[in-house]
Amino acid sequence: MYRKNLTERQYEILEFICRRIDKDSRPPTIREIGREFSISSTKGVFDHLDALEKKGWITKSSGEARGIQPIREKTEELFGKEEGLPIVGSVVAGGPTLAVENVEGLLELDEMFPNQEELFALRVDGDSMIEAGIHKGDILVVRQQPTADVGDIVVAVINDDKGTVKKLSRVDEEVHLKPANPYYDTIVRDPSEVEIRGRVVGVVRKM
Amino acid sequence: MYRKNLTERQYEILEFICRRIDKDSRPPTIREIGREFSISSTKGVFDHLDALEKKGWITKSSGEARGIQPIREKTEELFGKEEGLPIVGSVVAGGPTLAVENVEGLLELDEMFPNQEELFALRVDGDSMIEAGIHKGDILVVRQQPTADVGDIVVAVINDDKGTVKKLSRVDEEVHLKPANPYYDTIVRDPSEVEIRGRVVGVVRKM
DNA sequence: TTGTATACTAAACATAAGTTTAGTAAAATA
């Protein structure tokens, strides 16, 4: 067997279908597949599709035009999503191309930060969090939440003013917002004056 | 006129087509559109599609089943891509929801780092670049290139060994790879021993 | 007021595309 219980022909055809969907935003017809692979009879293609369906790689909406629908979770694993950047664990000597064996995964925001509904991004203005690796111009990924734990880096609004990014801590009855920069002072306020808007869960920087 | 020279009906139908493509990876048929909008005659829908084509929002592959193809650049602008996180410039007081007026753009890797073919991502191992805001566990976005300028943060391989991330500089005839951490030493080598694999163009961190 | 654009119905038509029947041949499997 060629790959994952598919014959070579089935693999080729499945790949063609997926590439066509990526390219044209619609699946090919049986005859279009036949043309691509020089299969003159529609039955020849039909049989391959039956096999692909039986093996769980596609579903066919019976009777509908362009009814082939690949099972995305499976085919994406097989052919890749054509999205994101390959993450490598280390760069080794050799040619200029990346060794595929070395690839750990794909860098993609969707995967890295799921639950996008709760997230927003915030451009950093000052340099008060520089020692936490947060620089001016960085974009923070923030999870919207009204409370946070001590030690979290939070986005907070003080006295209905502009938002600020600081490390949260509590002493006695007061909220402490600590910068990660020795040239800035800790902000100490009564809890009623501080409104937590979210917790920083990621940083994205373009250099 | 409703929006961008479209009538309300045309806008609705165009939106339906785009959402259907996003959802099902294929455009609807004329009759499917008719069903959605309770238009019993295919001609009713057909006329709308003609209007949409004349106004430059879609193309129709004449004679082909599911031949409607929206002009992506235009429709994405109209309906959004449903991808990425909204980037806000500042967080202001008020409700827990984000003010739309405040949104500067969308955070998406494709847009932030185009030319994906030349890019790869590298997981950072040590803490030698901590003062450059590069921490252990961060993922670097690296542009593959065999040379770099002085001052660039580069991924380099020394003596065919494991890759390292340092700031590039040159003194006399030698390559200096400078860490951004006072506890580490600058690596000084002959150019023949250093192979530059790429330049760091971004950082992504999950916290 | 006449024409043009919008927004449809109803019915017929043409064809693109899915499906089925009948059969061949080689390769893999039991």
Place this chain on the structure above:
DNA sequence: TATTTTACTAAACTTATGTTTAGTATACAA
């Protein structure tokens, strides 16, 4: 060795889908 699976051809059939013809009604501009 027999049987199943793979990989097709050829032709007919069905139907989903695109297209056209003929006509109604309203709104708007020239």
